[in-house]
Amino acid sequence: MSREYVKPKPGGVIEVDVDGLSVKGHGTASCGEYRVTIRGTVPGDTVVARLRKVRHRRREAEARVVDRTDASLERQEAACNHFGLCGGCLWQDLTYDDQILLKERVVWEAVQPADDVEIGQTLRAPSPLQYRNKMEFSFGTGETGLVEIGLHPAGQFGRIFDLGLCELVHPVASEMVEDIRVFANERGLSVYDLKQHLGLLRFLTVRYAAQTGEVMVILTTSEEPFPLVEDLATRLVEKHPDLASVVHTINRAKAQVAYGDESRVVCGKPAINDRLEPFMFEISPASFFQPNTFQAERMFERVVDLADLSGGETCLDAYCGTGGISLFLSQMAARVVGVEVSEDAIRDAVGNSARNGVENCQFISGPAEDLLGQLRDQGDRFDVAVTDPPRAGMHHRALRALIDLRPERIIYVSCNPAALATDAAALTAHGYRMEYLQLVDMLPQTPHCEVLVRFCLG
Ligand SMILES: C[S@@+](CC[C@H](N)C(=O)[O-])C[C@H]1O[C@@H](n2cnc3c(N)ncnc32)[C@H](O)[C@@H]1O
CATH class of the missing domain: 3.40.50.150 (Vaccinia Virus protein VP39)
Known part of the structure; x- marks a missing residue:
């Protein structure tokens, strides 16, 4: 379709035919001399999109879909309620074949x-679902002041949304999120504030050993005292018999790193075990293990x-x-x-x-x-x-x-x-x-x- 384009500017609305795919999986389209990247599109789509960022020197822009006027691939209902908002899964509305x-x-x-x-x-x-053996969640504070635990919306690393169920991980990970959120709110625990560098809770990592069923919970906090960590671990272990390890790690740095420089096993073992046939592996909290x-x-x-x-x-x-x-x-x-x-x-x-x-x-x-x-x-x-x-x-x-x-x-x-x-x-x-x-x-x-x-x- 031939269209006439004026010089793109943020906020402007364009209609484009998506004909490329970036290495990050976003559809790309031409808009005059500019190449526009549009999250959530695939080659063959025609979309109306609103421009967000424009880099004139590089002749590049980013846009968000307003309306898909023509879809090249069959779209299905995503398994997860957070699809679209969450930055984790880009393609849950596409069939696995596609x-x-x-x-x-x-x-x-x-x-x-x-x-x-x-x-x-x-x-x-x-x-294609519930396959991840590890997920890092972030703590945040909701509008009502309550502790939230979740993942980042797409492209917004300073924000989180409160998580219900994540379909990529074993359900036990979402249960841990819920139990720890309830505990944090009951006991009035504070959340680390990125700007002021005050507050306690920073990250929650859950590892799940797919073959042995062992679970590890890693709580990352600031250096503020956390005497209630023992009570929290006791409550989690009572509720989840497969919880093999609770680790508390302190990240004193401003950098948002989910594993700190000082760690302590609060209860259970220092590592969990999983099997990649014919071998048994011990996985400690900070080690890389294929997800x-x-x-x-x-x-x-x-x-x-x-x-x-x-x-x-x-x-x-x-x-x-x-x-x-x-x-x-x-x-x-x-x-x-x-x-x-x-x-x-x-x-x-x-x-x-x-x-x-x-x-x-x-x-x-x-x-x-x-x-x-x-x-x-x-x-x-x-x-x-x-x-x-x-x-x-x-x-x-x-x-x-x-x-x-x-x-x-x-x-x-x-x-x-x-x-x-x-x-x-x-x-x-x-x-x-x-x-x-x-x-x-x-x-x-x-x-x-x-x-x-x-x-x-x-
Ligand atoms: C993709 S992982 C692969 C790990 C391993 N092959 C596996 O399958 O479990 C990459 C690994 O590179 C390590 N790494 C990162 N930078 C490195 C460097 N400069 N030299 C050596 N190892 C590095 C990381 O710690 C991580 O364990």
């Missing part, structure tokens, strides 16, 4: 795999398949977290070296190896950008390297050292297709060939996905 197609499109557009790259079938999640237990197990199995090991290989597991991929590789490799910046995670990785009787894994703690260079400089050699960096992708020094280490095969596990594309270009420029690509849907209802890519030398 979500997968959109994720594939995001990855293809970002990575642009060559025609000779083999594409594996996307690993769909067995359960979808069932998909993590399948993804780690695929990593081992792609590593194509015959038993004599030495493997590197860069960004190893609590050692999940290392343990899976250890079944088929002679030796595995895991590298990870978090000392807590390394402690868990060492413990996880011992607990599972694994003797061929070694774990080193420190930044990959330093440690991979040290491994290279001391002449270590790896047949296969797995790299699973955080969203930003690999630090350029870590990537350089990995290239210098010259493993025959590199399995890149990515949670950000844009960062993957950048790192893939560097690997390709230094003699690696992208051979295989497969998506793993770790986080249904959201645009996030994991991508497995195998690079080979030559």
